[in-house]
Amino acid sequence: MTIQDLKSNNLILFEAISGSRAFGLATENSDTDIRGVYYLPKKDFFGLNYIPQISNETNDITYYEVGRFVELLQKNNPNILEMLASPEDCILHKDPLIDLLKTEDFLSKLCKDTFAGYAISQIKKAKGLNKKILNPIDKERKSILDFCCILEGQGSVPLKKWLLKHELLQDKCGLAGIAHTKGMFALYYDESGTLGYKGIIRHDDTNQVAVSSVPKDEKPDAYLFCNLDAYSTYCKDYREYWKWVSERNEDRYNVNTAHGQNYDSKNMMHTIRLLQSCEHIFRTGSLQIRVENREELLDIKSGNQPYEAVIQKAEDLVRSIEEYHSTANLPDHPDSEKTTGILVSIREKLYR
Structure with a gap:
């Protein structure tokens, strides 16, 4: 069923201009939104073809089936309450039955x-x-390496800067966890590449540093801290930011x-x-x-x-x-028994 079907079959009970024009906030560039109420033909309502809402492709014209309309009024939906209270100069069509629905019966x-x-x-x-x-946030995504640092004296140095300074490659490094610490690792370096170290990371988009098996007699070249919490926060912010950019x-x-x-x-x-x-x-x-x-x-x-x-x-x-x-x-809530009774009265008049 389309909006044109509603109009062709005289099923519209209420129709009004909504949004900025109704609020008195329209400017020359404001869009004209239409909201309305309809009822279904008897065979559709009593059968298996209940349609609660009908909109056009851009959603700037939307009509609610009268039962759905009352349901949303009972929930104090702002858009629906404001629609019922539309200023007279914004109302395009109003069946007398809609006058049975009064805002004071729903406000709570x-x-x-x-x-x-x-x-x-x-x-x-x-x-x-x-x-x-x-x-x-830069489009080029940071890797977990950007959230690693090397402990040095009483401070720390970013891992990438440390590797560059000492002319070392991350894939020749081996990390071993340190008991009773979080994010701390002993870092070993194998220039020959014969010890089977896995590197600090295996690939750029990994979410974890790699841990290697290290011979017992090897001595660490440095101690590395990986701030996994900061990396996790960055990944979340990165996803949200670029999702927003794509959808804005x-x-x-x-x-x-x-x-x-x-x-x-x-x-x-x-x-x-x-x-x-x-x-x-x-x-x-x-x-x-x-x-x-x-x-x-x-x-x-x-x-x-x-x-x-x-x-x-x-x-x-x-x-x-x-x-x-x-x-x-x-009241804490609208009187559902009273307002549902009004809906029943409206349907009885429509389908008699």
Whole structure:
């Protein structure tokens, strides 16, 4: 079933413009997103062809089956609650049956987890992005040799530098573990190559140093420390960084680096808006869609506010939400029996 099928068969119950235009944050470059609610033909709903959601290829137009819509409302999903509370000038179509669903029947203290919880995850994401932008990782991957050093006097020397200084080859070295230590090895060198040493590593992409069998009468040439913890952290950061590079939106990345603040300014604008919306819910017991601080939010989107200031603003809002949440006159959860009953009434009218 496609969106065109929904329209051709008059199955759409609700349709509205969502996103920046609904929030009052649209600019000339803003996209137009559409969200809606539909119901399935009787034979599909009662049969084995239940379809909870239908979207176009770019996901900027999405419709939810009315049962799925109510289920998400009961979970206090931010996008779905804001969709139900769409401003009148954003509503393209509304069946009178949708008026049976009221935001006040769904708002609850769960919003702290759904609104603020999601926003907090975005703050963490912004911090991670900030770290990636400020700390790029070379494409050429380091080997475990870069995390090894040779103990020398009261200090240490990087292994590669030590090998170069003494004109030694890593594949002629042999390592033997030292009891009761972590990452420490005695290093032996076999210029003749007759003792069968395995080298410090067998190949460049190995995740472990090699340990060799060393004759008992051999004396170590040096002592080596391998920082496996640091190497493991580097490998994780390397994977995450280059995965991010391969998946990032280049246009948005270029905008974010151009304004010099090194964070996803558009995402942080919506994060602040979401936190302010959550604070409003617990302060007033109602959901407000249109923002009252358009210029402030667009200023964040434009990257005119330092990263640290935006993060501080978000953290202040989180603390405020905690305070209002403790005294808010809202139920812990929506009344599932009541709201499910409303859904049943809607279906009865649709399928009578």
